Structure formats: C-alpha cells, structure tokens
Amino acid sequence: MSSTVDNARTKAKEVAVEDFNKAKALAQSAAKSGAYLYPIKGIFYFLSHRSLWKPLLSKLVPTMTVSVGVIAFMFFFTYLPQLAILVFVNGPIAAFTTVLLTLSESSTIINLISRTFLIQDALVDTFDGVLVARHQTEVLAEGRQLKSGNFNDPIAKLGKLVKSPFEKFTPKALIRYVMYLPLNFIPVVGTVIFVLLQGKSRGNSVHTRYFQLKKWSNSQREEWLKEHTAPYTSFGTVATLLELVPFASIFFSFTNTVGAALWAADIEGNNTSMTELQNPKSQDEVKKAA
Known part of the structure; x- marks a missing residue:
C-alpha cells in the first residue's frame, strides 16, 4: 500500500515539474517575442495618429450607447445573484471577483453586438490604415484596393475591400466562454x-485579417498559431484585460486592433519570423540563411 502511495506521489511530482517547465518555457517565449507590449504600443500609436481616429469616431455614439446599456443591465440584474454564489467559494474577495466576472460577461456581450452589427468595417479600416502608415501596402493590396497618389492620411488611401474582413464573433467562441465561466468559482x-x-482565445483571432492578406490556408494558420502559442496568448491576455475596463472597452478594441496591425507590420518587415522581432535581420542576412 505504501509503495503505491509513494509511486503516486512520485508521478504527481513528475507531472508538476513537467507542467512547471512547460509554463516556464511558454513564459520565456512570450517575453522574448515582446508580443504582450503591442496592445500598449497600440494605445500610444493610436493617440499620436489622429487620422486613425476616424473609424472610431464614426461609430462612437452607437457603441457607447450599447456599452452603457449592457453594463448597466448586467450589474443591475446579474451582479447580486452571482455575488451570492461566489461569496461561498471566494470569501471576502467575492465582491472583487464578481465585478471582474460581470465586466467580463459585459465585455463579451458588447463585443458580440458591436463586432457583429456596428464596428466590423471600422476595425478593418483601422487595421488596414496602420499597415498603410507602416508602409506594408504590398501585403495589403492582396485584400484591398488602394487609391493612387500621396496621402498623409492613411485612412484616406483605403479603397474598396477586395476580400471579406475579420471573422465575426463565432458561436464556438461564445460556447467556449460559457464553458469556462465556472472557473470563477475557484478563488483567485x-x-x-x-x-x-x-x-x-482572443489572441488566436487578432491576426485573422493578416492571415487573410497573406492568403494562408487554415492549416497554415493553425500551424503558425500552434508554433507561437505563448506570444499570441500574452497579447490576447493584455488585450482582454484592457477590454474589461468599463465604458472604455470599445476604445481598447480599436487600440488593440492598432497593436495587432503594428505587430503584423513588424512580422512582415522581419520576413515573417516571430523570433526575430527583438533583433531583426536584414534582407541580405535572411537570404544568406535561406
């Protein structure tokens, strides 16, 4: 009996060590890529480039109306019932975790409504506008007509869409979200x-437009995302936290889109190599390596 227990403990330790090493490797990969910084870079880039404000300003009133309505509804009708449940498992921090949960639920609903009905085209214009500003018009030309001439305004250079833009909020994503909700019953x-x-989940969708412009197949996308799980998860986590901020989630949806486009432009500028973002090689070095 004791030998069985000892074997179980040994196996448990091995699994724990293995999981810790995997988590450590993922954290190192995320840190090396610097992907988690792009949502922050997106904020500063967006604020310093007034021309990129046009898509947001054109949708500001309806999206803010939806945001206020959804958040008010969720806190009025769902906060107390959820608090009554979480207080049994989270104790004194239940008030805080319930706020996070309600904001997360509100953010999901707001994104579902706004991305499906209100800001889809505006987000695409923002993403494409950043690619124009970063001189990545070659890859952008695969999915959009560009107006000829010199434009100081990258949004003004955007012509008719050639390909359908971002994927909309999918039922699968909503189902996955509902499945994960019970995790909030575990304290902290x-x-x-x-x-x-x-x-x-958020990270896996930030470059849907970029993959489309690159004409990548589903298998190519999945392979790329699998190979770079840590960077995309770190980006998605920071983006998710920003979009939990009450009444500012739509603003951060646009700045996160800017961050994703900046990241795509850097990847494209580095010969589509994630690991070279910190120390990009010149085109001559890339050719020699090939």
Whole structure:
C-alpha cells in the first residue's frame, strides 16, 4: 500500500515539474517575442495618429450607447445573484471577483453586438490604415484596393475591400466562454485561469485579417498559431484585460486592433519570423540563411 502511495506521489511530482517547465518555457517565449507590449504600443500609436481616429469616431455614439446599456443591465440584474454564489467559494474577495466576472460577461456581450452589427468595417479600416502608415501596402493590396497618389492620411488611401474582413464573433467562441465561466468559482486562481483562457482565445483571432492578406490556408494558420502559442496568448491576455475596463472597452478594441496591425507590420518587415522581432535581420542576412 505504501509503495503505491509513494509511486503516486512520485508521478504527481513528475507531472508538476513537467507542467512547471512547460509554463516556464511558454513564459520565456512570450517575453522574448515582446508580443504582450503591442496592445500598449497600440494605445500610444493610436493617440499620436489622429487620422486613425476616424473609424472610431464614426461609430462612437452607437457603441457607447450599447456599452452603457449592457453594463448597466448586467450589474443591475446579474451582479447580486452571482455575488451570492461566489461569496461561498471566494470569501471576502467575492465582491472583487464578481465585478471582474460581470465586466467580463459585459465585455463579451458588447463585443458580440458591436463586432457583429456596428464596428466590423471600422476595425478593418483601422487595421488596414496602420499597415498603410507602416508602409506594408504590398501585403495589403492582396485584400484591398488602394487609391493612387500621396496621402498623409492613411485612412484616406483605403479603397474598396477586395476580400471579406475579420471573422465575426463565432458561436464556438461564445460556447467556449460559457464553458469556462465556472472557473470563477475557484478563488483567485480560477479567475486568473479564466482570463488566461480568454486571452488565448482572443489572441488566436487578432491576426485573422493578416492571415487573410497573406492568403494562408487554415492549416497554415493553425500551424503558425500552434508554433507561437505563448506570444499570441500574452497579447490576447493584455488585450482582454484592457477590454474589461468599463465604458472604455470599445476604445481598447480599436487600440488593440492598432497593436495587432503594428505587430503584423513588424512580422512582415522581419520576413515573417516571430523570433526575430527583438533583433531583426536584414534582407541580405535572411537570404544568406535561406
């Protein structure tokens, strides 16, 4: 009997060590890529480039109306019932975790409504506008007509869409979100895991437009995302946390889109190599390596 227990403990330690090493490797990969910084870079880039404000300003009134309505509804009708449940498992921090949960739910609903009905085209214009500003018109030409002439305004240079833009909020994403909700019943750790899982899902969608412009197949996209799980998860986690901010989620949806486009422009400028973002090689070096 004792030998069985000892074997179980040994196996448990081995699994724990293995999981820790995997988590450590993922964290190192995320840190090396610097992907988690792009949502922050997106904020500063957006604020310093007034021409990129046009798509947001054109949708500001309807999206703010939706945001205020959804957040008010969720806190009025769902906060107390969820608090009554979470207080049994989270104790004194239940008020805080319930706020996070309600904001997360509100953000999901707002994104579902706004991305499906209100800001889809505006986000695409923002993403494409950043690529123009970063002189990545060659890859952009695969999915959009560009007006001839010199434009100081990258949004003004955008012509008719050749290809359909971002994927809309999918039923699969909503189902996955509902499946992960019970994690919030686990004090602190459960909420952290929930946000990370949401970040992974969010990260997998930030470059849908870029992959489309690159004409990548589904298998190519999946392979790329699998190979770079940590960077995309780190980007998605920071983006998710920003979009939880009450009444500012739509603003951060646009700045996160800017960050994703900046990241895509850097990847494209570095010969589509994720690991070279910190120390980009010149084209001559890339050719020699090939």
